[in-house]
Amino acid sequence: MQIATVDAWQIFDSRGNPTVEAEVTLHNGVRGRGLVPSGASTGQFEALELRDGDAQRYRGKSVFKAIANIRDVIGPAVRGMDVSEQRAIDERMIELDGTAEKSRLGANAILGVSMAVANAAANARQVPLYASLGDGTRLPLPMIQIIGGGSHAAWRTDVQDYLVMAIGATSYEQTLEMTFNVYHAAGELLKERGVLAGVADEGGFWPEFATNAEALDTLVEVIQRAGYRPGEDLGIALDIAASDLFDEQAGCYRFRLEDRQFSCEAFADLMIDWCERYPIVSIEDPAADVDEAGWRRVCERVGEHVQVIGDDLFTTNRQRIERGIEQKLANSVLIKLNQIGTVTETIDAIRLTQQAGWRPVVSARSGETEDAFISHLAVATDAGQLKVGSFARSERMAKWNEVLRIARELGERKTFASGGLLGFQPTTAGRRDA
Numbered sequence: 001m002q003i004a005t006v007d008a009w010q011i012f013d014s015r016g017n018p019t020v021e022a023e024v025t026l027h028n029g030v031r032g033r034g035l036v037p038s039g040a041s042t043g044q045f046e047a048l049e050l051r052d053g054d055a056q057r058y059r060g061k062s063v064f065k066a067i068a069n070i071r072d073v074i075g076p077a078v079r080g081m082d083v084s085e086q087r088a089i090d091e092r093m094i095e096l097d098g099t100a101e102k103s104r105l106g107a108n109a110i111l112g113v114s115m116a117v118a119n120a121a122a123n124a125r126q127v128p129l130y131a132s133l134g135d136g137t138r139l140p141l142p143m144i145q146i147i148g149g150g151s152h153a154a155w156r157t158d159v160q161d162y163l164v165m166a167i168g169a170t171s172y173e174q175t176l177e178m179t180f181n182v183y184h185a186a187g188e189l190l191k192e193r194g195v196l197a198g199v200a201d202e203g204g205f206w207p208e209f210a211t212n213a214e215a216l217d218t219l220v221e222v223i224q225r226a227g228y229r230p231g232e233d234l235g236i237a238l239d240i241a242a243s244d245l246f247d248e249q250a251g252c253y254r255f256r257l258e259d260r261q262f263s264c265e266a267f268a269d270l271m272i273d274w275c276e277r278y279p280i281v282s283i284e285d286p287a288a289d290v291d292e293a294g295w296r297r298v299c300e301r302v303g304e305h306v307q308v309i310g311d312d313l314f315t316t317n318r319q320r321i322e323r324g325i326e327q328k329l330a331n332s333v334l335i336k337l338n339q340i341g342t343v344t345e346t347i348d349a350i351r352l353t354q355q356a357g358w359r360p361v362v363s364a365r366s367g368e369t370e371d372a373f374i375s376h377l378a379v380a381t382d383a384g385q386l387k388v389g390s391f392a393r394s395e396r397m398a399k400w401n402e403v404l405r406i407a408r409e410l411g412e413r414k415t416f417a418s419g420g421l422l423g424f425q426p427t428t429a430g431r432r433d434a
């Protein structure tokens, strides 16, 4: 079925910032939309998000140029193409843009159309998006934020995300129940202690702590308070977002909260120490994207039993992931559609990661929309893991709830990426009763 028209307009994300919504209409009247998310702790190697920079309007954050590019450049170029040819359409847009970072048309413009094409193709086939994108049937193991910090919470902690993974759960539904219990136990405990300052951008609690390790201790405590064994029922996952802590000029890392400074080796050693002392099952961006020696040091020491995820390091970019695999910099890749800018390149990145025996983790951005494309993407590709911020904001719950709907639809055919299936080892590190 051929594309008849492509349109776009400005909508607003979960931080209230402008973003792109694109719509593709086919000759038979069937439509599909693409809603584009937006990051805050963006990696320097990500595809470019085109913003207008006009200080008078939306403090320079509007996306009217990207929208004009969809209407005037991309639309005419893809009109008449077969909507089921996702790869050909994405390649057409890449060619039309002609830059490595998608900086001419904007990755937000290209991705909006790419996602709209995927949705329109599914609607034309009258199948759900997950069934149109791939043949996977595996419900993902969630990675859910309990405490938020870094650039998502005015630097109340230096570490960006303190999350949990229900590695002991036997079903997707159970992962949500366990996380619900931990999230609410955390809220109670922080209120009791009088350290609750608000919620971070992705809905995790934003407490007043004196050190980053205090947040780790608290997380262990709330897992226990909810009645679970840290490291066995639920493991801790961290996103250090270390590129944000790295001073490239001075070549050192800084913690603002504790007013501490670290050499590259000392910072890697701290990450290793945390992994050994706490029930941490996954650590993301433990070193800056330019500190390859730091990545190697962490991965060599803890990579056997801890998932080491590259986010800013890889930016969902095929060449960067290939290099990481070759150099053994990590063992897992965070997958974000808007880091690379097309659905096809995103799925290629997932496949490349899986072929290397590494684990892909499909992820939302800190600025999200009500759309649940990534839930379908995670199931369609059998990615095995999904990271979506907290358990208490509608733009996040839209993703978790969509997986519940997919589970119902899949019925008997569904499988679940349990901690055991993914190869997560239970750990007793840091358990006070261990």
Ligand SMILES: O=C(O)[C@@H](CO)OP(=O)(O)O
Pocket (backbone or CB within 6 Å): 038, 039, 040, 041, 042, 043, 160, 161, 202, 239, 241, 311, 334, 363, 364, 365, 366, 367, 389
């Ligand atoms: O760093 C990350 O993994 C994401 C989500 O937590 O944040 P942002 O979208 O701001 O890059």
Ligand SMILES: [Mg+2]
Pocket (backbone or CB within 6 Å): 239, 241, 284, 285, 311, 312, 334
């Ligand atoms: Mg990250």
